Amino acid sequence: MLFTHRGLSGPAVLQVSSYWREAEPISLDLLPDVADAAPLLRAAKRARPRAEPRTALAEYLPQRLAGALAERHLPPRVMAEIADRDLARLGALLKAWRPVPSGTEGYAKAEVTAGGVDTAALSQRTMAARDVPGLFVIGEAVDVTGWLGGYNFQWAWSSGWVAGEAV
Numbered sequence: 001m002l003f004t005h006r007g008l009s010g011p012a013v014l015q016v017s018s019y020w021r022e023a024e025p026i027s028l029d030l031l032p033d034v035a036d037a038a039p040l041l042r043a044a045k046r047a048r049p050r051a052e053p054r055t056a057l058a059e060y061l062p063q064r065l066a067g068a069l070a071e072r073h074l075p076p077r078v079m080a081e082i083a084d085r086d087l088a089r090l091g092a093l094l095k096a097w098r099p100v101p102s103g104t105e106g107y108a109k110a111e112v113t114a115g116g117v118d119t120a121a122l123s124q125r126t127m128a129a130r131d132v133p134g135l136f137v138i139g140e141a142v143d144v145t146g147w148l149g150g151y152n153f154q155w156a157w158s159s160g161w162v163a164g165e166a167v
């Protein structure tokens, strides 16, 4: 996941955007390798009691993200003076940050589209339309959406190939 000047991006966010519906929050785990973030933050408090929260958090998160989260979600004190319940609250947020996206970059920037012609209307062997002789539908035009990682290219090429062979 990337924080860009326009908002969230990167493969993880592009992937969830296929499922996201307007006004819904998305849930992001900012510490996927850790089962529970609260004990981690309490350990950081014990290990570095004089450290500023932003410095302690930067052990686990990119520096500027650590700074932004510390500023918004912790009091402006050194780690030793921050209550465990505040650390627990931040820990929960790190495991399930739930921002509500204000929107996507839309069709012009989309890498793949959801929706399209219903697969039930097509032959799965030739991509020919069942009800319209001579019409074939392939790739993005069909209601098939691949995960990131080349599956959309593969689908476009494979469906195009079988349709071409049938023609």
Ligand SMILES: Cc1cc2nc3c(=O)[nH]c(=O)nc-3n(C[C@H](O)[C@H](O)[C@H](O)COP(=O)(O)OP(=O)(O)OC[C@H]3O[C@@H](n4cnc5c(N)ncnc54)[C@H](O)[C@@H]3O)c2cc1C
Residues within 6 Å of the ligand: 109, 110, 111, 112, 138, 139, 140, 141, 146, 148, 149, 150, 151, 152, 153, 154, 156
């Ligand atoms: C920026 C970007 C990055 C992507 N990265 C990946 C990736 O890493 N991996 C992956 O799997 N997929 C990726 N995709 C998705 C993938 O490119 C598409 O799913 C795939 O190219 C769709 O193939 P298609 O043949 O169905 O449609 P298209 O490739 O869109 O082909 C449709 C063609 O029809 C032409 N056309 C349109 N209207 C007319 C007309 N009236 N007359 C004649 N010709 C017309 C268009 O010019 C175009 O050449 C990416 C897409 C984008 C935009």
